[in-house]
């Protein structure tokens with residue numbers, strides 16, 4: 001049976017659909033990669049959908065299918081570039097686009113869209129999707145789901161390792177040396193989502209390339225302490241978060257509460273430090289004193305963030321996941337190919353110690369080719 005799987009990922013940053021073709025026949029090998037930028041109009045309609053507004057079911061219904069078509073086309077472009085046929089692929093794992101994640105509401109719920117029926121129909125490949133809701137139904141946060149994959153790929157017998165995924169939101173996977181079964185992990189807070197939003201508002205650019213703008217400013221200690229008062233940071237784990245907790249209007253309210261105006265670049269510098277501090281605090285809470293910190297996600301290209309992190313974590317050796325065989329931009333999409341394979345094999349994909357679910361669960365729904 002084919003051991004080729006496709007992973008499709010579009011995270012909270014809403015920057016692009018990342019697609020990977022993964023060959024699991026001998027470990028993990030990327031047989032192809034492709035990224036499809038989200039068209040600006042779709043991106044802004046999706047952002048609007050992330051907040052409750054009139055007529056949202058009608059708009060969601062349309063965008064759900066539209067996004068499914070785009071996911072399908074991205075998978076087909078990936079296959080064309082990699083010179084593989086749809087028939088050789090066992091399944092697609094499609095994360096979908098999160099438009100709501102409310103792990104603390106009662107009942108808790110989460111919603112990812114990008115119609116898997118449309119993807120299966122257009123590609124002729126079986127699709128596994130809707131990974132998060134089964135974990136939530138079992139009492140979990142439905143997130144993060146990448147730690148099981150991280151533990152499978154990045155564990156070490158000799159080094160403590162923490163995998164840091166810097167997407168729109170940051171999450172860590174803590175893997176003690178020689179004890180992958182003791183893996184834990186959680187979301188630490190915002191990574192790029194506020195940095196992107198502030199940069200878009202003030203510079204009309206979707207992100208702060210290499211963190212240069214942030215590096216040009218000074219951290220405002222008062223604002224930093226005020227932002228760190230957000231209740232998410234002191235909440236015990238299991239915990240997960242999203243754009244519902246950390247968004248532009250929250251930042252603007254906090255700036256207004258501060259009373260005195262701050263230079264735009266200093267706000268960006270402070271937001272960068274907010275990411276670095278919340279990650280460093282989470283690492284400190286792991287009770288591991290030193291080890292290797294493997295960085296992935298788009299934030300891995302933010303040099304200013306690396307510098308601040310290294311300053312706060314002198315005992316940790318900061319490395320790119322590329323040094324361990326997986327380029328930082330493709331780790332999450334690869335995780336969803338892996339999760340699809342778990343489901344097709346009838347194996348669980350969640351780690352109850354991470355999500356808080358009552359037990360291991362086979363995740364997602366299969367939409368046959």
Ligand SMILES: Nc1ncnc2c1ncn2[C@@H]1O[C@H](COP(=O)(O)OP(=O)(O)O)[C@@H](O)[C@H]1O
Pocket residue numbers: 010011012013014015016166167168169192195196206207208209210211296297298299301302303332
């Ligand atoms: N060269 C770069 N410099 C700084 N930040 C970058 C760079 N490239 C990507 N990023 C950041 O990474 C984000 C995308 O990261 P990604 O891992 O795709 O997140 P998500 O999973 O939320 O989509 C962008 O929105 C941007 O903030």
Ligand SMILES: [Mg+2]
Pocket residue numbers: 009010011013014015016017018298
């Ligand atoms: Mg992305």
